[in-house]
Amino acid sequence: QQQVKQSPQSLIVQKGGISIINCAYENTAFDYFPWYQQFPGKGPALLIAIRPDVSEKKEGRFTISFNKSAKQFSLHIMDSQPGDSATYFCAASRGYGNQFYFGTGTSLTVIP
Amino acid sequence: NAGVTQTPKFQVLKTGQSMTLQCAQDMNHNSMYWYRQDPGMGLRLIYYSASEGTTDKGEVPNGYNVSRLNKREFSLRLESAAPSQTSVYFCASRLNPLRTSGGSFFGPGTRLTVL
Numbered sequence: 001q002q003q004v005k006q007s008p009q010s011l012i013v014q015k016g017g018i019s020i021i022n023c024a025y026e027n028t029a030f031d032y033f034p035w036y037q038q039f040p041g042k043g044p045a046l047l048i049a050i051r052p053d054v055s056e057k058k059e060g061r062f063t064i065s066f067n068k069s070a071k072q073f074s075l076h077i078m079d080s081q082p083g084d085s086a087t088y089f090c091a092a093s094r095g096y097g098n099q100f101y102f103g104t105g106t107s108l109t110v111i112p
Numbered sequence: 113n114a115g116v117t118q119t120p121k122f123q124v125l126k127t128g129q130s131m132t133l134q135c136a137q138d139m140n141h142n143s144m145y146w147y148r149q150d151p152g153m154g155l156r157l158i159y160y161s162a163s164e165g166t167t168d169k170g171e172v173p174n175g176y177n178v179s180r181l182n183k184r185e186f187s188l189r190l191e192s193a194a195p196s197q198t199s200v201y202f203c204a205s206r207l208n209p210l211r212t213s214g215g216s217f218f219g220p221g222t223r224l225t226v227l
Contacts (some may be wrong), residue, residue, distance in 0.1 A: 007152075034215040036125060043202050043218030044155070045118070091215075099170060100216065102154040 003027060004092050006103025013034050021106045022089035025073065030092040034100070035064065038087045047088070048075070060069040070085050080110045113137055115183040116219035118203050124225045125193045133188040133222050135203030144186035144204045145170075145216060146178060155202065160185055193226045200224070 006023045013019045023033075034049035050057045050064040050073065059063045063076040077084055090103040116137045125131055125149040137144065147170075157170030161180040175197060177189045185189040185227075190197060200223050 009152075036218075037214070039221075043204075043220050045218065046215035049215055091155075099157055099160070100155075103156040103158070104152055 002104070003092055003101035004103045006106060009103065009104070009107060010107040011109070013080045015082060015109065015112050016050075017080050017110075019075075019080045019084065019108055019110070021075045021076055021088050021090070021101050021108070022072065022073045023074065023092075024070075025092050025095065025101075026072070026075065027086050027092070029094045030101075032093045033064070033066065033073050034091050036089040036102075038089065038105075045087060051095075077108075080108075082110045082112050084108060085110050116203055116205055116217050118201075118219040118220060118222050121220065122223045124227065125190075126227050127194060129193050130189065130191050131193065131224075132190075133201055133203075133224075134185070135187065135215070135219060136185045137203075137205040138184065139205060139207070139217065140183070140210075141184070141207050141217070144180065145204040145206070146176070146186070146188045147204065148172065149202060149221075154213050155164045158188065162170035190224075193224075195226045197227045198224060 009036045018056050035047045036044035037047045038044040048059050052068045061078045087105045089105050091100045093100045119134045135171045145160040147155040156172050159178040162169045164183045179187045200221045202221050203219040206216045
């Protein structure tokens, strides 16, 4: 059973556009939600993360929106650039626990 | 500061062969993890070590064993490889999940093919 459901599987966006990736979870005990970026042939790298006591967190062009009541969170990439083309994974963990549950990934392509 | 390193980068095995994947981190992190990544499945946790001297099973531990050799090193062993273990394996580390939030740092991966 997938603990974290991610959509879409793939996304194509024009340069300068907004990329939006969505994730949903069921376990209300989750309280740490990171996003990872992975380039081909590389390991995932932490991009941005949020805890459920805030509804939004912004770092540069990357924003996480969090809806606790709906048990959903999303990644917004503003002014998308070709260099943002990568696979993005959402994840969730409980407390400061050891186990992260990952979404299945979204392959983002930004067209020049 | 190399971060998380993994060896080998690529490996081809025949069914039934054994091998050990090596992982080391130089960030003085307490926790270390082994994940496998398969198309359409995301990353799934195989085993983890919360601290030196402890190991625990993750989501998909069958067919694998681990050893936390010291604080820096965490190895993953396949005793009798099967084609279903064809995957990309990532090692990761995290400072101290019991005291701080924060994501994990991943190594570059080992691409394993079992024929």
